[in-house]
Amino acid sequence: MKTLKTAFLDIHSWCGISADAEHWYGKIKWHYGRDGKRLREEHEVKRPLTAKEARHLNKKDRHLRAKYKPGDLTYRFNTKAEVVAAATDWYRENCPGCFLFQCDPANRSASPLLTWAANFKHADRVNALAAEWQRIGGYEGNEKRADAIDKEWQRLCEGVID
Numbered sequence: 001m002k003t004l005k006t007a008f009l010d011i012h013s014w015c016g017i018s019a020d021a022e023h024w025y026g027k028i029k030w031h032y033g034r035d036g037k038r039l040r041e042e043h044e045v046k047r048p049l050t051a052k053e054a055r056h057l058n059k060k061d062r063h064l065r066a067k068y069k070p071g072d073l074t075y076r077f078n079t080k081a082e083v084v085a086a087a088t089d090w091y092r093e094n095c096p097g098c099f100l101f102q103c104d105p106a107n108r109s110a111s112p113l114l115t116w117a118a119n120f121k122h123a124d125r126v127n128a129l130a131a132e133w134q135r136i137g138g139y140e141g142n143e144k145r146a147d148a149i150d151k152e153w154q155r156l157c158e159g160v161i162d
Contacts, residue, residue: 026083
């Protein structure tokens with residue numbers, strides 16, 4: 001039997017690193033138990049292309065002999081916010097009542113909570129802590145305050161993140 005409780009949205013981009021990069025990408029990653037085993041899965045977030053985007057990508061990727069059409073699914077998003085919105089919508093539809101955090105699963109410190117179970121009473125506080133974590137720059141910005149934020153965040157999320 002498969003039990004799913006918590007997943008993590010990992011957002012990445014080459015924008016600002018590669019001169020030609022202009023898109024954002026997202027993967028939802030989760031761990032769950034089945035028959036006493038821990039398994040890992042992921043879902044790459046997708047959306048349909050508009051006619052304008054299809055024309056742009058056909059021109060940009062012409063060396064690949066690309067033939068994009070409006071409505072084709074793509075992993076490319078124009079903004080980080082678009083990735084978050086699409087991932088949240090997909091997760092709510094496919095994993096109702098489960099938790100989705102925006103972070104890399106390897107670094108769970110004070111991450112924003114995007115969707116959660118209706119009976120979870122700490123979502124606002126968890127997200128306030130995540131916002132403060134970002135504002136102070138985490139452990140690199142203010143180690144003492146970051147440690148206090150992280151401890152409270154971990155306490156509130158106990159039982160949610162396994």
